[in-house]
Amino acid sequence: MPERNPFESLRKKIVLVTGATGGLGKAVVKRLLDAGAVVAAVYRTEDRLQGLVDFLGGERTALGGFRADLTQESEVTELVDAVLKHYGRIDALLNLAGGWRGGADVAATSLDDWDTFST
Numbered sequence: 076m077p078e079r080n081p082f083e084s085l086r087k088k089i090v091l092v093t094g095a096t097g098g099l100g101k102a103v104v105k106r107l108l109d110a111g112a113v114v115a116a117v118y119r120t121e122d123r124l125q126g127l128v129d130f131l132g133g134e135r136t137a138l139g140g141f142r143a144d145l146t147q148e149s150e151v152t153e154l155v156d157a158v159l160k161h162y163g164r165i166d167a168l169l170n171l172a173g174g175w176r177g178g179a180d181v182a183a184t185s186l187d188d189w190d191t192f193s194t
C-alpha cells in the first residue's frame with residue numbers, strides 16, 4: 076500500500092501567512108507551496124517581499140503578496156478583505172509575525188525593544 080502523504084490535504088488550500096518574510100515564515104511558505112497550497116503572504120516592505128521571492132528561487136504563481144502592518148487594525152481589516160476578494164476564501168491562517176530579542180533581562184532591555192513587543 077502506498078504511503079499516505081500527510082501534506083496532501085494542503086493541495087489548493089488558501090493559506091494566509093503573516094510573518095511570511097521572516098526566518099520562520101520563508102521556510103513555512105516554501106513548504107506550503109511545495110505541498111500545493113496557495114499562499115497569501117503578508118509583507119510590510121517590497122524589499123522583504125523580494126527576499127521571500129529570492130528565497131523561493133523566483134516568482135511562484137501560487138504566491139500572492141499582500142501588504143499590511145499588523146499593528147494597525149484598519150490594515151488588518153483591509154488585508155482580510157483583499158485576500159477574500161482575490162481568492163474568494165481563506166482556508167487557514169498561519170500567524171508567524173512577531174520577533175524575538177534575546178539575551179537581556181528586563182532591566183537591560185532597551186525602550187525600543189520594549190515598545191516593539193508592546194504593540
Ligand SMILES: NC(=O)c1ccc[n+]([C@@H]2O[C@H](COP(=O)([O-])OP(=O)(O)OC[C@H]3O[C@@H](n4cnc5c(N)ncnc54)[C@H](OP(=O)(O)O)[C@@H]3O)[C@@H](O)[C@H]2O)c1
Binds near residue numbers: 144145174
Ligand atoms: N525562528 C524560530 O526558531 C522561532 C522559534 C519559536 C518561536 N518563534 C517565534 O515565531 C515568530 C517568527 O519568528 P522569526 O524567527 O521568523 O522572526 P523574524 O525573522 O524576525 O520575522 C518576523 C516576521 O514578522 C513580521 N512582522 C513583524 N512585525 C510585523 C507587523 N507589525 N506587521 C506585519 N508583519 C510583521 C516581519 O516582517 P518584516 O519582514 O517586514 O520585518 C517578519 O516577516 C516570532 O514571534 C518568534 O518569537 C520563532
